Amino acid sequence: xxxxxxxxxxxxxxxxxxxxxxxxxxxxxxxxxxxxxxxxxxxxxxxxxxxxxxxxxxxxxxxxxxxxxxxxxxxxxxxxxxxxxxxxxxxxxxxxxxxxxxxxxxxxxxxxxxxxxxxxxxxxxxxxxxxxxxxxxxxxxxxxxxxxxxxxxxxxxxxxxxxxxxxxxxxxxxxxxxxxxxxxxxxxxxxxxxxxxxxxxxxxxxxxxxxxxxxxxxxxxxxxxxxxxxxxxxxxxxxxxxxxxxxxxxxxxxxxxxxxxxxxxxxxxxxxxxxxxxxxxxxxxxxxxxxxxxxxxxxxxxxxxxxxxxxxxxxxxxxxxxxxxxxxxxxxxxxxxxxxxxxxxxxxxxxxxxxxxxxxxxxxxxxxxxxxxxxxxxxxxxxxxxxxxxxxxxxxxxxxxxxxxxxxxx
Numbered sequence: 001x002x003x004x005x006x007x008x009x010x011x012x013x014x015x016x017x018x019x020x021x022x023x024x025x026x027x028x029x030x031x032x033x034x035x036x037x038x039x040x041x042x043x044x045x046x047x048x049x050x051x052x053x054x055x056x057x058x059x060x061x062x063x064x065x066x067x068x069x070x071x072x073x074x075x076x077x078x079x080x081x082x083x084x085x086x087x088x089x090x091x092x093x094x095x096x097x098x099x100x101x102x103x104x105x106x107x108x109x110x111x112x113x114x115x116x117x118x119x120x121x122x123x124x125x126x127x128x129x130x131x132x133x134x135x136x137x138x139x140x141x142x143x144x145x146x147x148x149x150x151x152x153x154x155x156x157x158x159x160x161x162x163x164x165x166x167x168x169x170x171x172x173x174x175x176x177x178x179x180x181x182x183x184x185x186x187x188x189x190x191x192x193x194x195x196x197x198x199x200x201x202x203x204x205x206x207x208x209x210x211x212x213x214x215x216x217x218x219x220x221x222x223x224x225x226x227x228x229x230x231x232x233x234x235x236x237x238x239x240x241x242x243x244x245x246x247x248x249x250x251x252x253x254x255x256x257x258x259x260x261x262x263x264x265x266x267x268x269x270x271x272x273x274x275x276x277x278x279x280x281x282x283x284x285x286x287x288x289x290x291x292x293x294x295x296x297x298x299x300x301x302x303x304x305x306x307x308x309x310x311x312x313x314x315x316x317x318x319x320x321x322x323x324x325x326x327x328x329x330x331x332x333x334x335x336x337x338x339x340x341x342x343x344x345x346x347x348x349x350x351x352x353x354x355x356x357x358x359x360x361x362x363x364x365x366x367x368x369x370x371x372x373x374x375x376x377x378x379x380x381x382x383x384x385x386x387x388x389x390x391x392x393x394x395x396x397x398x399x400x401x402x403x404x405x406x407x408x409x410x
Contacts, residue, residue, distance in 0.1 A: 052195020
């Protein structure tokens with residue numbers, strides 16, 4: 001994310017003395033210094049929350065739609081320009097993007113109505129994001145930013161020193177569950193599964209009615225993997241995890257194929273054939289391994305052919321990318337399946353930014369869960385993928401118990 005201006009928005013030099021801290025009930029003057037994260041009052045606009053992961057920053061912005069005339073006047077030019085900049089662009093420089101298709105309109109949060117916007121950029125560009133905030137004069141306002149993920153700690157000092165704001169750190173797994181609970185109730189089409197994941201032409205994406213009070217596994221696929229057993233919004237525990245996750249796939253693809261980014265790696269994988277790289281059961285047994293019910297077409301050894309020079313020459317970059325993806329997903333699927341059996345649950349929810357624009361990975365996981373469980377364990381996927389912790393992070397402080405009542409969406 002760079003600091004270039006878009007859509008002709010000028011940097012405002014408005015005197016900040018007229019800006020005030022707004023709550024849903026009262027208006028009080030802004031004071032210098034940081035606000036306490038422990039305050040119970042509804043924080044001032046703008047409302048931002050960030051999940052700063054090892055690879056991606058996921059940012060959620062709440063755009064208020066119900067400002068009264070007094071609040072419109074108090075909002076001032078700076079906040080108005082910020083709102084216009086964030087909501088009128090889908091790209092911010094070369095690295096920042098707003099996931100327009102995921103936007104939720106006319107939702108209720110903290111007793112207010114507005115639109116939820118979902119923005120992402122590489123964690124490596126966090127310093128550029130802070131520069132952008134300064135160029136838009138956010139450092140002249142007193143407000144809170146709610147942050148979670150490892151980057152909430154790593155970038156705290158830089159953000160607070162340069163932006164002069166209140167930096168509120170939230171627990172990553174707690175906000176993940178809270179965000180999942182909120183969005184699954186808010187959005188009736190949030191959860192889905194594939195009826196025929198092996199069908200490349202039409203895998204039949206089916207909406208799934210989700211109830212957080214029925215026990216399930218939540219497999220969060222980010223740079224690494226965390227697996228949680230969830231019984232309710234407040235009752236959950238981390239079972240295990242693995243270091244072989246989304247960043248593993250991208251890192252190995254960059255090494256093996258020379259690709260430069262996630263989208264390119266996924267595109268390569270979608271065009272490749274992993275069987276030129278992986279050794280299958282039939283390559284070892286000449287067919288199925290019937291005694292243990294292992295069909296010949298499943299992988300016996302990831303990258304098992306790559307010890308042979310002639311096989312290495314035959315494997316294309318796309319084949320290597322596909323084999324890397326299958327290797328990572330097989331590991332995730334195997335661990336998830338064992339956890340589901342140990343915990344005696346029949347639903348596995350997969351979340352995380354790794355699944356963004358990644359129908360291929362979802363179908364591979366869905367097929368694996370369906371095949372190895374003989375249809376008894378269902379893989380459930382989520383429309384908002386990696387944004388749940390950011391949503392839950394925002395809701396940690398400003399979500400009202402009535403936010404999920406009388407909801408209408410355009």
